[in-house]
Amino acid sequence: MKRLLAFFLALLLALTSAVGLHFLAESRIHVDSNAFASWSGDGKFQAREAILQNLTEDTILTFGSSEFQHGVKTPYHPAKVFQNTKFQMMLIGAGFYQSLSHAITLASLGDEVQKKEAILFLSPQWFRKSGVQPEAFASRFSDSHYIAMLKNKHLSPKVKDYMIRRSQELLSVDPSMQNRIAQYNRILYTGDASLFDRVNYRIFTRFMEEKELQTTMMQLIKDRIVRKSSGSKTSDTPDFVSLIDQSIKDGDKHNQGNPFYMDDNVYKRLIRPSLKKKKNQSVNGSYSTSPEYEDLSCFLDVCEDLGIRPMLVMLPVNGYWYDYTGFPKEARADYYKKIRTIAKKYHASLLDYSDQEYTKYFFEDGVHIGKKGWAVINEDLYHFYQGHEKE
Amino acid sequence: MKTFITFIKDMKKNKYVRFAAWTAIFYCMILAIYLYLMYANLSTAPKFVYNMF
Numbered sequence: 001m002k003r004l005l006a007f008f009l010a011l012l013l014a015l016t017s018a019v020g021l022h023f024l025a026e027s028r029i030h031v032d033s034n035a036f037a038s039w040s041g042d043g044k045f046q047a048r049e050a051i052l053q054n055l056t057e058d059t060i061l062t063f064g065s066s067e068f069q070h071g072v073k074t075p076y077h078p079a080k081v082f083q084n085t086k087f088q089m090m091l092i093g094a095g096f097y098q099s100l101s102h103a104i105t106l107a108s109l110g111d112e113v114q115k116k117e118a119i120l121f122l123s124p125q126w127f128r129k130s131g132v133q134p135e136a137f138a139s140r141f142s143d144s145h146y147i148a149m150l151k152n153k154h155l156s157p158k159v160k161d162y163m164i165r166r167s168q169e170l171l172s173v174d175p176s177m178q179n180r181i182a183q184y185n186r187i188l189y190t191g192d193a194s195l196f197d198r199v200n201y202r203i204f205t206r207f208m209e210e211k212e213l214q215t216t217m218m219q220l221i222k223d224r225i226v227r228k229s230s231g232s233k234t235s236d237t238p239d240f241v242s243l244i245d246q247s248i249k250d251g252d253k254h255n256q257g258n259p260f261y262m263d264d265n266v267y268k269r270l271i272r273p274s275l276k277k278k279k280n281q282s283v284n285g286s287y288s289t290s291p292e293y294e295d296l297s298c299f300l301d302v303c304e305d306l307g308i309r310p311m312l313v314m315l316p317v318n319g320y321w322y323d324y325t326g327f328p329k330e331a332r333a334d335y336y337k338k339i340r341t342i343a344k345k346y347h348a349s350l351l352d353y354s355d356q357e358y359t360k361y362f363f364e365d366g367v368h369i370g371k372k373g374w375a376v377i378n379e380d381l382y383h384f385y386q387g388h389e390k391e
Numbered sequence: 392m393k394t395f396i397t398f399i400k401d402m403k404k405n406k407y408v409r410f411a412a413w414t415a416i417f418y419c420m421i422l423a424i425y426l427y428l429m430y431a432n433l434s435t436a437p438k439f440v441y442n443m444f
Binding site for chain 2: 007218
């Protein structure tokens with residue numbers, strides 16, 4: 001009997017601790033909004049509530065993939081360039097995030113942002129023949145964004161149906177998650193959920209929200225994201241001319257002769273060991289046919305439904321590297337043409353960097369943006385934010 | 392040393408100390424389960440290795 005009493009007392013104390021941790025996490029996710037916006041920690045992208053809490057009237061949702069996690073320690077990354085500006089790019093994405101994940105996230109957040117604009121960094125590598133890999137999609141899937149997408153009344157049925165169908169297809173590699181989203185669909189979309197569905201949904205979503213909150217807090221602490229900045233945010237334009245000049249000088253310094261104009265340390269560590277194997281390995285490469293084009297169209301459909309002005313950042317390939325691997329120039333040109341066609345169809349703004357394939361130091365490796373790349377892109381995106389787009 | 396051992400034996404016999412000890416054990420167990428649920432990676436998604444090149 002006394003042990004039973006001890007158990008219930010312990011349970012009460014544990015519940016009190018959990019409530020305390022909840023309030024601690026809630027206060028801890030309010031951080032310096034610029035630091036949060038440019039943070040690319042894994043805990044961020046799926047944490048819907050934390051993203052919403054750190055939006056300002058000058059935040060633009062910025063979707064992309066692994067390029068956001070490269071160059072973070074250099075002065076050219078948006079995290080440094082826009083550290084103290086009013087303009088914020090809310091970076092959403094890491095490796096394995098592609099158009100469909102971003103369409104769902106935009107559908108989740110799009111009604112809550114004050115600035116009705118969205119930027120999407122397009123990597124050519126997304127458009128391989130198979131499109132997004134199911135395992136990759138599953139590893140990045142977010143229940144809370146999916147649920148918010150289902151709840152969004154401003155999305156057309158056609159667009160929702162597309163996202164539901166594609167998610168079901170791709171999550172076949174994760175039956176547990178696939179069953180869960182089927183349950184969400186029954187509760188929030190088709191309306192034929194059972195009582196068990198509804199009870200299970202309530203319990204699970206409550207647990208999931210709390211877990212996201214706690215995980216985000218731990219990630220913020222682990223990555224030392226500052227709580228509040230000491231100074232106010234500036235409307236002054238960063239000195240992009242000096243930044244671009246400096247990026248070229250730094251590029252010269254960190255490249256001592258590798259033929260692809262990558263950073264030397266990356267070249268020596270990741271490229272040189274398998275250099276001979278990579279020669280002409282992509283002679284049959286193509287980005288012309290891919291389900292990724294439909295996923296991209298879905299993202300732009302979401303923009304249309306929510307009244308969001310999209311900006312597509314069409315990244316080039318590293319021309320030196322792609323020539324070495326034998327990836328046909330015609331195939332590259334065909335990809336760029338397809339993206340331009342889609343942008344035109346949807347009246348999306350387009351930053352076309354296809355002419356930068358052979359710009360030294362645009363890349364730090366075979367695929368990721370490097371010093372000059374970031375400097376140039378940041379300047380163009382700042383002009384987009386100000387409403388003066390590149391001609 | 393003998394005083395210390397006697398003290399421990401007396402504490403073990405004390406019903407309030409035993410109650411507090413059991414409460415502490417149960418509290419640690421429940422909190423450990425809670426912290427595991429909150430911070431462990433419970434994703435069922437299959438592992439994926441991306442060859443970026």
